[in-house]
Amino acid sequence: MSFSRVLQSGLMEREVRSLWRQYEERSLRKLRHGWRLWKLHREFDFSPPNPTEWSFLFPDTQIPDCANCGDNCCQGPHNTVLLRLVDVALFVDRGWTDRFTLEKPIFSPETLAQKPMLQAMVNSFHWRVFPVLKQKEDSTCTFLSSCGDCTIHQHRPWICRVFPYTLEMEKKAVSWAPRCRWTVEGEVDSPVSKELRHAVFHSFYTEKICDMILVQVYREELEAIGITKWLNL
Ligand code: SF4
Ligand code: SF4
Numbered sequence: 001m002s003f004s005r006v007l008q009s010g011l012m013e014r015e016v017r018s019l020w021r022q023y024e025e026r027s028l029r030k031l032r033h034g035w036r037l038w039k040l041h042r043e044f045d046f047s048p049p050n051p052t053e054w055s056f057l058f059p060d061t062q063i064p065d066c067a068n069c070g071d072n073c074c075q076g077p078h079n080t081v082l083l084r085l086v087d088v089a090l091f092v093d094r095g096w097t098d099r100f101t102l103e104k105p106i107f108s109p110e111t112l113a114q115k116p117m118l119q120a121m122v123n124s125f126h127w128r129v130f131p132v133l134k135q136k137e138d139s140t141c142t143f144l145s146s147c148g149d150c151t152i153h154q155h156r157p158w159i160c161r162v163f164p165y166t167l168e169m170e171k172k173a174v175s176w177a178p179r180c181r182w183t184v185e186g187e188v189d190s191p192v193s194k195e196l197r198h199a200v201f202h203s204f205y206t207e208k209i210c211d212m213i214l215v216q217v218y219r220e221e222l223e224a225i226g227i228t229k230w231l232n233l
Helices: 005-007 010-024 031-043 085-093 109-114 115-121 123-131 160-164 190-216 220-227
Strands: 062-064 163-168 173-176 184-186
Touching: 005 160, 010 085, 010 190, 010 220, 031 190, 085 190, 109 115, 115 163, 160 173, 163 190, 190 220
Parallel strands: none
Antiparallel strands: 062 184, 163 173
C-alpha cells in the first residue's frame, strides 16, 4: 500500500487497519478471542512466511511487462476480482458499494479442472466470504475505461496489485498466472524483482491472513465498524 493511500484512507478503512494493528500489538486479545484464536491456529499456520522456504515457480528475473502488454487481464469471468477486507472498507468509504457484489460467477467443473488456480480461489475461505467486483456486459471490470485504463488505479484492489503472482499456501509456492505472457527479464536480485517479491509476501500476510483472523475471531468488532453487512458471514 502506498503512503499516499494511507493519508487518503477513509474512516472504515482506517478502523479495519487499526483493528489489525491492535491484534498485532496484542492489545486486542481478550479471553474469548484467545479461545477463538487457539482454535484457528490449530487449523492454519499463521506464521509469517519466510521467502527462502518458498518456491517461485517461474524464473527469478521474470517480471510483468504491463507497459507493452497485448492482453487485458481486467477482462473475463475467469479474472473476476475478489476483494479483501480492506478493499471493501475503502469501497464503502468512497461510496462505491454498487460496484461490488456477493453474487459470484459460476464455473463449470470442466473449466475448474483446467484452471487449478481458479479452482483454488473458488474453494477458498475468501471466495465464500468476500464480494467480487462487478463486470460489465462485455465481461470487462466495472472500473476499466474504454481506453483500457484502470480508473481507480491508485485505489485498485489488493489482488490487482499482486497479479500475476499467486500464493499457493499448501505448496508453499508462488506461481505465475498463465494468462500473463508479457514479461521482461530483469537482473537477478534487481530492485524491481525484489520489490515485487516483497510485495507478494507482505500482501499475503497483511491482507490474506489478516482477513481470516479478523473475520473469524473479531466479528463483533467488525460488526461495530459496520462492514459485516457487505460480507457473507
Ligand atoms: S497480463 Fe501481465 S503484463 Fe499484461 S497487464 Fe496483466 S499483469 Fe501486466
Ligand atoms: S480494478 Fe482496475 S486493475 Fe483491477 S481489474 Fe478493475 S480495471 Fe483492472
